[in-house]
Amino acid sequence: MTLTELGWNERFEKEFAPYAKKGWVPARLIRDNKITYGALTEGGDEYEVVMSGKVYHDADCDAALPAVGDWVALEIGSGDLDHVIRARLSRQTCFSRKAPGKSSEEQVIAANVSLVCVVTDAGTDLNLRRMERFFTLIGRSGARPIVLVNKSDLFPPEQNREAAEAIRALCPEADVLVTSAMHGENVSAIRRYLTPGRSITFVGSSGVGKSSLINALLGEDWQEEGEVNEVTGKGRHTTTARELIVLEEGGILIDNPGIREVQMWTDEHTLREKFLDIEALAGQCRFHDCRHGSDAGCVVRAAVEAGTLAVERYEGFLKLDDEIARLKQRIKKRNMTIERRAKRDHRIKARNPDDRREYEADLKPRA
Numbered sequence: 001m002t003l004t005e006l007g008w009n010e011r012f013e014k015e016f017a018p019y020a021k022k023g024w025v026p027a028r029l030i031r032d033n034k035i036t037y038g039a040l041t042e043g044g045d046e047y048e049v050v051m052s053g054k055v056y057h058d059a060d061c062d063a064a065l066p067a068v069g070d071w072v073a074l075e076i077g078s079g080d081l082d083h084v085i086r087a088r089l090s091r092q093t094c095f096s097r098k099a100p101g102k103s104s105e106e107q108v109i110a111a112n113v114s115l116v117c118v119v120t121d122a123g124t125d126l127n128l129r130r131m132e133r134f135f136t137l138i139g140r141s142g143a144r145p146i147v148l149v150n151k152s153d154l155f156p157p158e159q160n161r162e163a164a165e166a167i168r169a170l171c172p173e174a175d176v177l178v179t180s181a182m183h184g185e186n187v188s189a190i191r192r193y194l195t196p197g198r199s200i201t202f203v204g205s206s207g208v209g210k211s212s213l214i215n216a217l218l219g220e221d222w223q224e225e226g227e228v229n230e231v232t233g234k235g236r237h238t239t240t241a242r243e244l245i246v247l248e249e250g251g252i253l254i255d256n257p258g259i260r261e262v263q264m265w266t267d268e269h270t271l272r273e274k275f276l277d278i279e280a281l282a283g284q285c286r287f288h289d290c291r292h293g294s295d296a297g298c299v300v301r302a303a304v305e306a307g308t309l310a311v312e313r314y315e316g317f318l319k320l321d322d323e324i325a326r327l328k329q330r331i332k333k334r335n336m337t338i339e340r341r342a343k344r345d346h347r348i349k350a351r352n353p354d355d356r357r358e359y360e361a362d363l364k365p366r367a
């Protein structure tokens with residue numbers, strides 16, 4: 001496997017020049033294992049790698065940390081030393097949600113991809129508002145959108161067509177295809193997008209068939225998915241980690257875990273923003289600690305009864321605190337993961353005397 005087949009180009013080559021002098025090698029991150037990453041180098045050698053303290057500290061927000069799809073400068077450790085990411089090359093495209101601050105919820109879905117492929121179906125998964133949101137995020141990423149209306153075998157042709165039309169109407173520049181991973185419909189049409197060195201990431205709800213489509217493209221059961229296992233009786237295999245796969249005939253696919261909740265894309269501010277009008281009403285309730293249930297003098301409840309506030313929005317508003325609490329849990333967990341990574345990396349450095357100076361510099365509080 002050549003670097004070009006892995007997505008390398010002149011721009012990366014140029015940025016990499018100073019790192020090459022240090023004896024570091026270019027590597028592409030193909031898997032995020034939370035504490036370590038999987039990385040591929042020229043020739044297709046795979047390494048389990050950790051990030052250096054410097055890389056961690058230089059990142060001013062989560063999104064600046066290495067992510068699947070990133071090109072990095074890798075120091076191959078000799079003996080029992082770890083392989084360390086010394087630098088991350090700047091991204092040509094970045095599919096993520098932007099939010100400033102180190103403790104933010106920004107999540108990089110995939111770096112350096114040319115295409116983002118949103119998978120949905122013509123049934124209950126189809127949600128045009130979510131689709132709109134995807135288009136906004138893709139628009140910012142620098143990548144191009146494709147939408148697959150998958151599982152076409154489960155719905156009447158008319159329904160598939162209508163779904164595709166509705167999506168096209170939202171984003172005329174998006175290619176929208178009706179597919180079936182099960183029956184192979186239009187899988188060859190997806191293949192047209194796969195050219196050597198070009199990366200495509202698949203996103204969409206859990207269970208829409210992202211891994212199945214990738215399997216169909218691979219032409220073999222490389223990825224585990226679907227079907228109940230007769231031996232264990234366990235249900236389908238849900239993808240739990242991002243994973244980059246290089247196809248033999250050219251092209252690079254990145255599978256993603258399903259995006260279960262829209263909250264994954266959001267932050268407290270955005271969550272609250274949706275309910276500003278209701279919060280304004282709530283300010284007028286008789287009791288300041290009104291729960292907006294059967295409380296006397298509740299203006300929110302009155303609005304629902306008067307028909308000026310939709311019941312669904314009212315219910316959403318009641319769940320808001322829970323959602324924010326869950327969101328905060330997720331952020332906390334995420335930050336703990338990053339801290340663990342950094343701590344582990346410091347331990348690695350401490351074992352290597354040559355690195356001690358850099359290690360000590362890393363421990364100094366940052367301005």
Ligand SMILES: Nc1nc2c(ncn2[C@@H]2O[C@H](COP(=O)(O)OP(=O)(O)OP(=O)(O)O)[C@@H](O)[C@H]2O)c(=O)[nH]1
Nearest residue numbers: 151180181182206207208209210211212226239258
């Ligand atoms: N009928 C039908 N079933 C499909 C199709 N594509 C996928 N499935 C089934 O849908 C289920 C989920 O497919 P996956 O490929 O695991 O879905 P996924 O999007 O990767 O899900 P996560 O990894 O959880 O995000 C499996 O049982 C598949 O066999 C299709 O085109 N038609």
Ligand SMILES: [Mg+2]
Nearest residue numbers: 210211238239
């Ligand atoms: Mg999957």
Ligand SMILES: [Zn+2]
Nearest residue numbers: 285290292298
């Ligand atoms: Zn109230």
